[in-house]
Amino acid sequence: MLIFIYSLFVTGCVGKSIWKKTYVEMKSNVADGIIVRVHCKSKQDDLGFHDVTTTRSWSFSFTPTFHGPVNFIFDIYDQNRDEMQCSTCIGKISPNGPCLLDKMTGGFTKCSPWNPPSQMGRKPLT
Template sequence: MSISVTYLSGIILILIVLLVSTCDARNPSQEVRVVINSKIGAGIDLKIHCKSKDGDLGEHVIPYGGNYGFKFTPNYFGFTLFSCSFSWQNQYHRMDIYDSTRDYTLCDKTCLWLVKSKGPCMFDGKEKICYKWK
């Protein structure tokens, strides 16, 4: 019985992909922390309300320069999403503060956000990545 070279090379390629993806996988029980810092403006309180499909984190008020944070264990075999609403004075905006498809490689253990009136900015350890409000 002979096995074609194409079939054999396909099996080898699949094994290599599985090996590489296994080596790159994170610890499934590793927590991620999201920290949100208010840079809206001096004397202005930022109200936030974050939730995922699994739970509501409630409403919190962050004074200028203050922080709010939460921890969770992402679903590394699926999809994890935390969406937040942000309001101050007469402004109301939304942002996905953690999206596993976007943030998996950007923030390994801590996602640090600076929320400004123009939009939120994340520090990925090297530089600031800013987004527009939804």
């Protein structure tokens, strides 16, 4: 019991509440007229397919897990990679991969490659 309370205290001290929702908004940074279809899914929820264009964004929110396996991995957000960087995460979808907003510089410079196409039968964005 004491270990559990201590770990809750330590987790709260690093600046990320274990019960705080994470908000993710994605915008398109691909050529006008190209529709990017996204599908966000976790072990608990399937948020379905959504179209993101240069004029239309899409957002969702969730509460990250603080124990056990990571349950929230999307192309635009990966809990292992991003949970300590932002709780309000603004991302742009580009042909080379998703880029998160760097609040220090104001630019979308925190870029990652797309997940391998072999994962869950996805194809790379072209």
